[in-house]
Amino acid sequence: MEEKSASFGFEQHDHNLCLSKAIQAAEDYCTKYKLQFTPLRRKVLELLLQEHRALGAYAILDLLRDAGFSSQPPVAYRALSFLVEHGFAHKIERLNAFVACTLSDTSHSPIFMICRKCETVVEAQSLSSNLNISAAAKAKGFEVEQTNLEAKGVCHSCVETV
Ligand SMILES: [Zn+2]
Ligand SMILES: [Zn+2]
Numbered sequence: 447m448e449e450k451s452a453s454f455g456f457e458q459h460d461h462n463l464c465l466s467k468a469i470q471a472a473e474d475y476c477t478k479y480k481l482q483f484t485p486l487r488r489k490v491l492e493l494l495l496q497e498h499r500a501l502g503a504y505a506i507l508d509l510l511r512d513a514g515f516s517s518q519p520p521v522a523y524r525a526l527s528f529l530v531e532h533g534f535a536h537k538i539e540r541l542n543a544f545v546a547c548t549l550s551d552t553s554h555s556p557i558f559m560i561c562r563k564c565e566t567v568v569e570a571q572s573l574s575s576n577l578n579i580s581a582a583a584k585a586k587g588f589e590v591e592q593t594n595l596e597a598k599g600v601c602h603s604c605v606e607t608v
């Protein structure tokens with residue numbers, strides 16, 4: 447038996463632990479910076495964490511409605527932009543969707559690996575490629591504030607089922 451509890455996403459892991467850790471981290475952050483972690487914001491984060499899949503705003507609205515929350519678009523958009531702004535979630539531009547952040551460090555430039563079959567999204571740090579981007583940008587006199595690299599492909603478990 448292999449112990450894989452420390453890994454995320456494509457790999458088997460203790461998902462209950464990963465969910466509760468992410469919620470706890472968000473709670474701690476909000477307490478520290480005196481931000482409101484409202485029930486709606488928490489719910490949206492929970493929905494994003496649920497399956498490590500990217501969810502579009504409309505899917506989130508549906509799920510909120512099912513959970514008995516207000517499903518008015520501005521309410522959901524505000525909760526999403528709060529989560530993105532504080533690093534609890536990221537926007538996947540390519541999918542026009544959102545994922546929960548699975549890296550505890552709140553200031554990072556992630557790379558996302560998106561499985562085109564099961565739509566699982568896995569986040570990883572992309573230090574070396576960011577350095578390349580920064581260096582290339584600097585040469586052009588451009589100041590990089592944020593990079594979100596997105597890679598599309600087939601995940602480990604989907605390769606096995608082909
Ligand atoms: Zn998980
Ligand atoms: Zn992240």
Ligand SMILES: [Zn+2]
Nearest residue numbers: 561564601604
């Ligand atoms: Zn897959």
